Amino acid sequence: MSETFPSKAAEHARPTMIDVARRAGVGLGTVSRVVNGGHGVRDETAQRVRAAIDELGFQRNEVARALRPGKKSTSLALVLGDLTNPFYASIAKASLEVAGQSGYAVVLGSVDEDPEGEKRAIQELVSRQVAGLMIVPDQGDHAFLEGAGVPVVFVDRPATGIDADIVMVDNEGGGRIAAEHLLAQGHQRIAILLAPSYYTIGRRLRGFRRAHRAAGVDVDESLVVQLPEGTAEAAEKATREVMLRADAPTAIFASTNFLAEGVLRALGVLRSLGELSQEPAVVGFDDFRLADMLPTPVTVVASDIAELGRSAARLLLDRASGTDTRPPQRIVLPCALIERGSGERPPGSAGNRTAG
Amino acid sequence: MSETFPSKAAEHARPTMIDVARRAGVGLGTVSRVVNGGHGVRDETAQRVRAAIDELGFQRNEVARALRPGKKSTSLALVLGDLTNPFYASIAKASLEVAGQSGYAVVLGSVDEDPEGEKRAIQELVSRQVAGLMIVPDQGDHAFLEGAGVPVVFVDRPATGIDADIVMVDNEGGGRIAAEHLLAQGHQRIAILLAPSYYTIGRRLRGFRRAHRAAGVDVDESLVVQLPEGTAEAAEKATREVMLRADAPTAIFASTNFLAEGVLRALGVLRSLGELSQEPAVVGFDDFRLADMLPTPVTVVASDIAELGRSAARLLLDRASGTDTRPPQRIVLPCALIERGSGERPPGSAGNRTAG
DNA sequence: CTGTTAGCGCATTCAG
């Protein structure tokens, strides 16, 4: 006992349980017991320990705690693309809330655009011993997750190469609803803009086609526009091109929120140039802020994105705790149409292109 | 290509360095050396070790690694309010990118609305041994962070009770620019809508006042509207009230992106009701998506939000690594006006007229 | 009830 106080542990080192134990004049185990609920400790002793904890400002080291085998860490990982997309931001926020309520933190892996980036990020996260992974998967194969020993929940779209829980929206139904809505108003030539072929987009297209078939209307394949990128810019360009055709569509279905923005941007430009021969109806997929405040409020097929995040987190938490041992689940959230105006324009709405 | 997680490996136990060592027929230390750069290991031995690592799909346990004294963990914490606000989402994304490039993960603490929630979240994060904290602070006292033993960088606004690095925008300058712009066009009665008194809002107001003083125009205190909440709804209500006054302002400065939305919403309603005696000029603070596509494109004072996040992460990384030992820094990013139309309306613009 | 002990997976001494 050369030193009463551990000299080095003065300012920059956080106190440990041993410090607390010494301070309270008890053993290490007792401190641990008090910290973890205090069962089986005499009240008086517990008081002393708690006092020492307070005085020292002790805080349990979660990292060391998680090192014990069996004891899973209390953090989940969330892997997604662009937080700047309100769609992903909603998922992040919602899952964060649910996780937080159960005392879990959420680690966000940095995800580059490249396909390998996601894999690297995921492995990074796994090496951090997270208790589970929520992944909005990119297109690559995710078989490498099979033996990861960590529960995985995919969000928004399934991944190939692995059978895991998946929480998503009814993309096909949404695509169908959008097309049905337009067809019901007499539109026969409906363009559909597709972001690079993610799973979701394929399903939306399928619903789109199905509605056409049910209505006995043929889909003009030249109006099924596959974009090189899922950006507003790409959609803007494509819209300009398609609307300048002699046989321009009377309606446009934009398969994502960003694409809808691009469509509207293009229409605005054409309109201002007096080159819009007719005003097409527009329906977007996924709601977005200010959609109702644009010159023509935008009709969209929407779903409860926050619920997507919440469900994913809840499911993952149950898997991580071992509470839920069912086979992989498949949760599908419904879509609904929100009519605002842009999607209710009848075919042949007057444009402003000067004759000739 | 080797599988990272061999499917036949035990589901529940990830291989450890000891497994690798046994497999390669070497000692634990050797494996460690190979994993960490492989200096001072004979090439042949290193090969054997690497082979074993591949075969076993070994991945270093970051948690255990971080347990060693001195060795800080490789994760940063980010504490902020509402990821659903594009402003915060941008910060998150940008800081995430920078951190990721240095091999750091970012942990998001769940932050409730209540003031105590933030403190709890921060302590949670600290107990997880993060190497540093990025905090968009709430109003409470943050003195409790003094002895946390972790570097802290505040983002967007400083915190009271602690002197730490801070990265923010030039709020006062922004407020000044907005007011100057409106005053230059002859506006004399400019309303300013204020979200609950965060630091930033106070500075924006100060700049607003300063511009008035410089222009020799008195600020009508009844037009300085302190809102109970920072929501679009609150701004909408306040705008409705102020615009229905006999002495309605000829211009409105909305001090946040959400408030600008509320202002526009209110004006839209009043307009449609034929109750807008005159069309006020509107300037917002912080740019937002679709601002340029609204019926009247919105003029805003904007700054590089992503750079806010990047700077914060860079600074924190340098602090965490000990590279940067300067006294607390104060990084201030400039604001600039983006003229789009709503802010260029002269005083006395006729109301109740459909936008052309 | 309470103190002591043995690791968790890894980096780092210290010997050889």
Add this chain to the structure above:
DNA sequence: CTGAATGCGCTAACAG
């Protein structure tokens, strides 16, 4: 150059 030994802070199992 390499293997063995020592904790990091904590929990769980085992004595007293």
